[in-house]
Amino acid sequence: MLMQQRHKLQKDTQLEVRNTKYNMSRIQESWLKIMRSAKTKQLKKQVEIISQNHERDVDRKDAILQMLDRDLDEAEEQHQVAVRSHLLNVDRLLEIQQSRLLALDEEFQRDVATLREEFRIERENIQERHALEKRELALIVEQVEREEKNREMADITDHQSQFELIRNKNIEEDHQMRSGLEEQIEETRARCKERLQAYEKSTESSTTEYKEYLRRDASLSDQVERRLRQVERMQAAIQHWKQKIAQNRQECEERNQQLRTEKDHIAKHFQELKAKMNHFRTEGKKRLADLTMNARNCIKSLKDQLGLAERILKTAELCRKFETEREKVLPFYLSRDILQEFEEGELEFGDEDLKEEIRKELTDVGIDEWTYLDNFFKRYNKVKLDFHAVEQEGKRLTKENVQLRSILKQFLDGVSVNEDVLSAPNPLLVVNGKVNLNHVPVKRAADKTVYVEAAHHAGNTVVRR
Template sequence: MRLGKVSKGAAPTLGGAGGDATAKYGVVKDTDLARQKYLEAKRILKSKMEQEQRNSRANSLKIQTIYRKIMRINKVDGLRKEIEILSQNHERDVDRKDAIIQMLDRDLEEAEDQFGMALRAHLQNMDKLIDLQDSRLLGLEQEFESELVALESEFNNERKQIVTQHSREVGELNDIMNAIDVEESEREAEARQEHEQLREEIRNKNLEEINVLRITLDTQIEDLEQMFETAHWQYLQNTDQRTTEFKSLTRKDQELSKEIEQKIRKIDRLQSSLQHWRMKISQNVKECAQRNSNLQEEKNGIQAHFQNLKSRMNKFRSTQKSRLSELTKNANGSKNLLKDKCDLAERILKLSELGRKMETEQEKVTPFYVSSVEGEIEKQAEAMMQKAKEEGEPSKAGGDDVEVTPLHSSAWSETGKPVGKWNHLDQFWKKYNKVLLDALAIEKEEEKLKKENADLQEILKQYFDGISVNDEVLQKANPLFVTNFKVNLNKPMAVRREETKNMTFVEANAVVNQQKMGTMLNR
């Protein structure tokens, strides 16, 4: 075996090579022995660790079994006590329910007796009311017959008076009509006479004017004839040709004269008609002027009346419009208010129905408790009324002085008397006060149960902390640890204070083993 390397240029020596080999062999042997010792120590330590883990697991299981036995014993004792308490409570509830049933039975019998008495009283009152109604109907029938006879006699008398008055008025009207006819006939005769006189005057005047015109025309014609004659002779003397023309002109003149006469007659007729129509126009102008003045006055009056009526109508329309708008607003407001009241009433009825379902038998039989202060208040009120009567002062309050008017809401007591305005809500306030007291009692009971529940949750948390294994629980005191046969469940949980000095350090291997043990137990 070659352990070393011969250096170059040197002679090998046997003694030096053997010493190096033995030294190296010794070193290797020492290292092997040390390694074997280390492995043996590690194996022993590992076996001890496994033994320690098995012992700790067995001890933890023993501790848990002991804890469970203790908790079972405590739990059994607690359950027995609770069962005894529950049995006692159940017996008390049964006794209370029996007492309530007996009380309700008595109340039911009393209610049946009261109902029978009320029914008999109601039937008696109904008989009295029927008799009273029959007597009232007989009296009304007799009164109706007497009033009917009186009305018939009055009607006949008034009819006779009206007939006589009508005949008298008809005679008076006939006399008035005859007098008016006579007067109108006289007026018509006078008007005709005046018309004839005017006609004769106009005719005479026209005839005179016609005669004057005729005389003037005759003189003019004669003058013209003389002129024509002279001119004719002169013409005949001057020329023969003009004679022929003169003859033709004379013939033409004759024709024109005839035509002139016709025109004159026509003018006379036209003048007479013109005069007639002028007079007619003057008369019509006078009549129409007066009529127009009357119509103008009537028109002015009608226009003023129209303007007045228009202003009044506009004012009336504006007032009616404002009233209509106000009425609409009030109607909408009233409608909304009534709707709110209906909603509130429906909500009250629904709540009352829900509350009635939740009422007890005692509340259903006697919904309103008897106030202990009501009698004293009534006595004080009666004393005050008596004192006021003695002093002569008018009393404003009192159940007997309450006036009940139709179409107004009113309240009546159980005795059949009207209730005052300020006492309408007495029963409601009784119910409300009772519910309020029950609500306060429930709140108190709820607070008490919450506190008890919190205590029980705290105890349960301590119990679970005692049976569980984790870092947070191990750092605190175990609540299930028995000291002098006492458990620390009801004690507050211990809080470990951190100290800076004398701190205890735990090996990492032990912490890892504890965590593994906890996970295995949880599984």
């Protein structure tokens, strides 16, 4: 009995579980319909709001485009006026530059003609002076050679005459001395023979006679020595005159060598002057070529600068098309007005000298070296900020577009039922009171949640057995 009751209770429990599951599915289905209709209304309201905002944006963009079209026409007219004035200024500058170049060319030609005339006159003067000096030097050399030849001939004649005179005198003295000596020798020989005969006759001789002979022999020896010394003096005189002749010859050779050296020096000086003149000609040609090249390079540089200026102006005109109204009216944004704050007393300084110096620097309207590129940096920073702002706005719009696409996809998934939609998280499917949305829903104060009591739902719902 107990087992039957337990078995019956188990069957009732299983039946109750099945009925509960079936009723829960019916409840969820009806609740899904209610939530789907509420979500559809909400999405329709959002789509209407978005479409109205889009229409307003389109109208605003159309107005902006019309305004930009008018600005473009005005800018085009201003550009045409600026281009015409620029072309007139460029033509005027070209005429001024051409006239300046013609004047410089004429001045250069005059300078070249003057330099050529001065060079010709100086060359003629140098040539005349050189010819005159050359003639003078030739006359001097000829006169010196003539004098040296005459002096040499006179010295040779004097030397020959003295040599002949001394030689004749020596020959005569030699003959005289030789004849005297021969006579004395003959006399001595005769006396010796007589003495020998007398000695032979008388075997005894006296000492006085012997001494007399010795004295005579000594006197004769003295005479011979004197004659020999006289001969030596004659030979010394001959040697002296030979040395004098050699000395005169050496002096003449040295003088001739000096004249040759001076002649070579004059020739070398002439070659140096000629080399200097050739160098001056070469330098003149080189300077003329350098001047021509510099003039050509100057013209080329001016043309390059003119082309660069034209490109800068063209680029500026092209960039002006992309400027806003505010940039056209005020091209450069104003920095912080420190001078106004300084005058109002917002900035405090402990030193009066420092305050006066800062006031002087702030009131100085001159252009310093470090402020040359301030306007360029202002424009560059402005463009950089605009670029980053546009980039951030693009990212924001991309994110908003992705979010709107996600909402639209969720709406389409909610209004259509298929296997892919049911297998994926469905935003309109509520499980355990949770909604499977991919984004955080926007909470609005006007939206009111519909509440249904469980007793009312249980009383009005038929439970299937």
